Amino acid sequence: MLHFFQLFLVGLIFQLTQAQYYHLNKNKMNYNDAVKYCNSKEIRLVKITDSQTNAAVFELASKNGMGTYWMNGNDIAIEGTWVDTENKPLVYKNWYKGEPNNWGGNQNCLVAAYHPNEMWFDIGCNTLNSVICEIVIENYHTNKNKMTYNDAVKYCNDRNMGLVKIPNSEVNVNVYNLALKHNLGTYWMNGNDIAIGGTWVNTENKPLVYKNWYTGEPNNWGGNQNCLVAAYHPNEMWFDIGCDTLNSVICYNANDKKISCKD
Structure with missing residues (x-):
């Protein structure tokens, strides 16, 4: 069971789990803007490195009504090769059945969605989604x-x-x-x-x-x-x-x- 410490500041949400600190923003933005948003606060777009972190972040998103939210991953450079913003391969993946499918030929960025729980999807990088940043x-x-x-x-x-x-x-x-x-x-x-x-x-x-x-x-x-x-x-x-x-x-x-x- 996760325990949360929560602060509200200028309409944004900060959360502390037992393992990590997160900053949530329900304002929708594209992938590049989400990366810039996190970096501007000297934090980063959330990375998911294991199933426990995936579950914790999903619980945060669900608790705060985030809907679909960006995660730190893309295959912009090489189709099918998923890396983070430091160009490092993703160490953990939790794709939904049939994903990533690059539907329409331009789904190169990574999101998670409410349903099905905690599962990942590829999506167009210019779509608008909520943001979860993490302190490194x-x-x-x-x-x-x-x-x-x-x-x-x-x-x-x-x-x-x-x-x-x-x-x-x-x-x-x-x-x-x-x-x-x-x-x-x-x-x-x-x-x-x-x-x-x-x-x-x-x-x-x-x-x-x-x-x-x-x-x-x-x-x-x-x-x-x-x-x-x-x-x-x-x-x-x-x-x-x-x-x-x-x-x-x-x-x-x-x-x-x-x-x-x-x-």
Whole structure:
């Protein structure tokens, strides 16, 4: 039995199963737009790698009235050779009887439908269907060992990763849920105003494109709060804090390498 944690944000749905984090959008769009939509939120169109994931995603879709929804798969390049958006062969398939049939000669993208349950169909890539995105858990690395901001940056860089950046509200929610799952408490994020007080930048000296400060923050209390953390309470909100305080770490790898989360 799956257990769900659910948040509603600007009409969209976020779901947490015991194994994965999903973002659902019932607004209909074509396959390419669905891929772009997920990528714009630094997540990806959902991949189905086994029967358990297939059942979990179908249950999410059914629970939320998604209808037919896109999944990460196409045979656009070579007819009959189904790959994901990284051009990797699908490791699991659950085709309905007689599928894929390329009916009409232009069914090159992958959907699942309500009926029959959990079964897959090929369909035209320009048809309009709902979207399920997933946070790429393998791209995040968590560590509950407390360290300073500079040590956290170095820790991530030593793993060919970066201290986690938050570009939008969706990623903020996803990262917070990841921290909650791994019981991280207060955790560092990629932001500081060390060089110029009040001018918040990341480790590449680029301005933060999204901010989620708690009321009254940043306040530079004591005159030396120049680094960025998020805390359990209030949910997902940001605070400035001394860079030498000790907090948990979340690293992020944008290149989709398989890196496991770790307590």
